[in-house]
Amino acid sequence: MQPGAEALTPFAEPLSLGAHSCIAYRRGGKRLRISVIGCGYVGLVTGACLAEIGHHVVCTDNDESKITTLNAGRLPIYEPHLDKIVEQGRRAGRLSFTADVPGAIRSGDTIFICVGTPPTETGDADMSYIDRVARLIGAEARSPKLVIEKSTVPVQTGQQLKRALAVYGRNGGVTFQVASNPEFLREGSAVADFLHPDRIVVGVEDAETEKQLREIYQPLLERRFNCPVHAPSCPAGAAPPFVVTTINSAELIKHASNSFLALKISYANALADLCEKLDADVMEVTRAIGLDPRIGPQFLNGGLGFGGFCLPKDIQAFIRLAERAGMDFALLKEAERINKQRIAVLLEKARKALWVLKEKKVGVLGLAFKPNTDDIRFAPAIELIRQLTAENAQVVAYDPAAMPKAREVFPALRFAKDAYEAAQSADALLIVTEWPEFRALDWKRVHGAMARPLIVDGRNLLDPAAMRGLGFEYHSFGRPG
């Protein structure tokens, strides 16, 4: 047992939050205190969900405006169910937000590092935020700490973290355990993904650290928590596997997972291009190959490709990481090249149908990189709109959630109040994000509103035969006609 570390004793606290009582964890009679550094997607969801399963959590960020927003009861991001569990955690006194990062470091027994690792010019992950936090933890810690990296980081970051903590940790007798605990949250379903993970991966160096992480996740491992997503009760299912490995392997698991997802999407997109040349239907092809459990049906949707703040930067960082290790990850480079091509493929379809883009009124349906989020980071729509406006098309855009963020990028762009207004007198409508509300549109009404009933469906959201039956010129990806 780590010197100074007391065994964690669960202490049942029957909180009236729905069917399940919450178990609060204590060390040496003192409640286990978790601090989360970084209140972005990963940090906020992690902090709020750890509080939801019974832990005492302080979330901190050096962006004071973010903390002010959170303490005012608002969220800086749009994520289903997150507002409810943040409110519940705050009301129960288990979740709080502070801009006092040093204070949060001193008060936490366990510290989750959830700061950003954005891409640098070279495509490498920018480690300066992690480095800054490591030095701060070293300088501020006054008691033993378990420091857990949750941000997506290149392999061997844990070793660097240990070294920084040792070098900057000069308060006598303070020891640090370091662990890796990558997250696999998807935006738009992050709360459900945290509470019902496919697996929990921990990279540790000793049994004690493994034990502490297992205790932190015990409610998930025993499926004993209050689930806001499936209230009043979760669908039956097995507990998530608890994968214990080394820190290096845990770090690599994250990059390898995301890169494989990207690879699968690009494979579907390469298939879509081939289907167009051979008059086959990519959706039928991918459905059939996906029935093979060795392949699986998910992440085989061809179209405009992957965007968002994870897959594009993680595949790049992984390629760079391999390069520095002396390996040419040509496979991933090709997946990235195929993905970058998707916008040009869509534009070529529009140009072929419209002949000239200049002065054409083009409605863009969808700005977010995927449905159920307001996130436009590395969203295909952004680059697409840039190219459309560069060719002097008159763009009118609509998105159910992401317009406020898109307005910051395109202050001069016309935004419609709904999809019908975006279609009004349009020469073409481009479907860029597969929001369910677009499938449910009154397409007869859209047909009547457009100057020319031309649809280019970048997400294969609609049924070609049905759309043509309504009198639309309809183009999509990898499907006949």
Ligand code: UDX
């Ligand atoms: C991803 C990983 O899924 C998640 O495990 C990790 O923790 C973070 O990165 P996220 O970025 O939220 O999550 O989005 P995801 O749902 O993976 O979609 C990524 C992109 O791929 C989106 O642009 C989506 O439109 C696209 N996509 C997804 C496809 O083009 N085709 C598909 O079949 C699936």
